[in-house]
Amino acid sequence: MxxxxxxxxxxxxxxxxxxxxTAPARAAGVSNDGLFHQLSSARIADSRTGLGLPKATLLAGKTATLKVAGQGGVPTSGVSAVVVSLTAIKASAKGWVTAYPSGTTRPTTSVLNFPAGWTGATTVTLPLGADGSISLYAGSTDVNLAVDVLGWYSDATSTAAxxxxxxxxxxxxxxxxxxxxxxxxxxxxxxxxxxxxxxxxxxxxxxxxxxxxxxxxxxxxxxxxxxxxxxxxxxxxxxxxxxxxxxxxxxxxxxxxxxxxxxxxxxxxxxxxxxxxxxxxxxxxxxxxxxxxxxxVGLKHVAMTPTRVIDTRSGLGGPKGQLGTGSTRAFTKIAAAYDAERTAAIEGTITAANATSGTYITQWDGMATRPTTSNLNVAKRINRSNGMSTMLGWNDTTQSGEVSAYNGYGSVDLIEDVTGRWDATDAAMNPAAKGTNARTPASTSxxxxxxxxxxxxxxxxxx
Known part of the structure; x- marks a missing residue:
């Protein structure tokens, strides 16, 4: 009913x-570099039907190349990165997918982790290769994939609005x-x-x-x-x-x-x-x-080669070892993910692994009270990923940007891969545009x- x-x-x-x-019209000299263009969600690939990808399951250890420029409303040029929803469909076993710009070395990162028989999606922002494509790699198991484009970021050469x-x-x-x-x-x-x-x-x-x-x-x-x-x-x-x-x-x-x-x-x-x-x-x-x-006046997107910046299994980005029940951990060694003068936030993929019970992860800049929200929910012994977008907190002691993560229950490993960041535009860095609510890091207010x-x-x- x-x-x-x-x-x-x-x-x-x-x-x-x-x-x-404010400005009454587009200001002279304003660049389109890193600005977002919303699209109506459009499917550009489905390996079950042969749309955009070969009509076949993507085999474990194999890579497929997907043309994105010129598809689903994305222009053929002037594009720095795309926002896509990537869906894994009824994989025969647990596995993962790595997505990255075509024509580049495959990174040791992942955008989607899934159990056997699972159908689910994650949203990821990725830079495009020189040919306007992205590469999709199936790790450990065969899987069907569908890709929907949600939007794109322009570069400095873009002639779009x-x-x-x-x-x-x-x-x-x-x-x-x-x-x-x-x-x-x-x-x-x-x-x-x-x-x-x-x-x-x-x-x-x-x-x-x-x-x-x-x-x-x-x-x-x-x-x-x-x-x-x-x-x-x-x-x-x-x-x-x-x-x-x-x-x-x-x-x-x-x-x-x-x-x-x-x-x-x-x-x-x-x-x-x-x-x-x-x-x-x-x-x-x-x-x-x-x-x-x-x-x-605000933040622009800066596309980055997918880079792993946090992994509690090895101690990358912070202390080694799982997050325990009700514990919060600050990750301070992620300098590769930002520009200290301009970056206010990072984005990419957050993955929970080896959970000893069902739990949730909350991530934030660590500067204020922990929010009553969640970034990622995961079941016991099931590795799970989601998109991540987090403001950076500024640590005066270490003079570095950081993020904090909270684990609700049991113990769990946390893994994070950065695919981009948000930097203050030139207009936002102008002293005349600055306000009193200083965020991190450095001089961006x-x-x-x-x-x-x-x-x-x-x-x-x-x-």
Whole structure:
């Protein structure tokens, strides 16, 4: 039975970071380098059908090359990196997938780890090879793969319209169907948020970075995003199964609703839909925002060769040894992942391995109280990955950027691979654009954009 419910939650001003610098139009000399371009989710590869990849299971130890430039709305040139959802489909045994720019040496990293028989996805941002392609390597087992493109980052040569700057936020839980009165999201229902944004602002929100976790499902299914035109995507963002907790960090389009609130401010929305036939609980944790800003004051994406920066099995990035129950660990030796003068956040893949019990991992900059959110959920003895996007904390003692991670239960190894970072744009580094809320590291300071004071949350039938 379909139902319509509504509730209002108050949000703190700490939800968003960025400068309030404004400009009436695209400022002279503003570069498109590292700015984000949202796309409607489009499937560009499926090894089961031969779309984009050979029509065959990718064999263990083999590599497939996928052309991305010119596919699914990605331009043929001027692209520094792409955001894709990578899905492993019913692998015969446990394994992993490594993704990297074509024409480069395969790194010792992974973007997706999975158990036997599992179907699930992760979102990853990857630089493209010189031929506009990415390489996909199957480790230890044969697997079918599907790839959906969600967006792309431009480089300095791009002639496309100005993209969006990124503004990371402290992770904040915006929804939990277990406790907010909605009950499980039923088949065909949309989980929908709307909020006002100041009418006098010269920028506007264009997308939201969000960690979506599906759990307590009655059976298998999937969640799909809703595009800027309000239509539901035909591809999946999150795949879930009965008895499984499935997190995916992804990017959802933010769309104007055409309405205004009582103060005359325009109202924006983002949402996703239960596209399967089984009810499921959903956690929604907001981790950052993209803004259309003609002055490009904010953060730009810098594509990096996939690099492992944390591995508790070997002591890479911090102390060797598993994280114990209820323990927090700071990782301070990740200098290869950032530029101390400009970098505010890093992104890539987080993997939990060798868990002695079911648990969850929360990661943040370590500068404030640990957020009541999760980045990754993992079952006992099952290695699991998810996308990672984390602000850096600045350690005055070591004069370095760091992240902190918390483990809920049992003991678990933590592995992290960086595929990119977010650096302050030239406009954000301009002293005139700096505010008082100094983030890390070094000299980058960004004022907080006005956060929505009230966000209306609804569960409603898909229209």
């Amino acid at each position: 379909k139902r319509i419910c509504a509730a209002t939650v108050a949000l703190t001003a700490a939800a968003l970071l960025a400068s309030g610098a 100005l993209g969006s700057v990124f503004v990371p936020s402290d992770p904040e839980r915006w929804g939990d169907t277990r406790s907010d009165g909605f009950g499980k999201l039923l088949a065909g229902e949309e989980l929908y948020w709307e909020f006002p944004y100041p009418a006098d602002a010269t920028d506007s929100p264009s997308a939201v970075q969000v960690n979506i976790t599906a759990l307590n499902a009655a059976g298998g299914g999937w969640l799909s995003g809703v595009g800027t035109d309000g239509s539901t995507s035909s591809t999946s963002l999150v795949n879930f199964a009965k008895g499984e907790t499935s997190p995916v960090l992804t990017v959802l389009p933010v769309r104007p609703t055409g309405e205004v609130d009582k103060a005359g401010d325009p109202v924006y929305a983002f949402s996703f839909v239960n596209g399967g036939s089984n009810a499921v609980d959903v956690l929604t944790d907001v981790q950052g925002w993209y803004y259309d800003d003609p002055a490009a 960004l004022e907080r954009r006005p956060a929505p004071e009230k966000v209306t949350v609804q569960v409603r039938p898909v229209r």
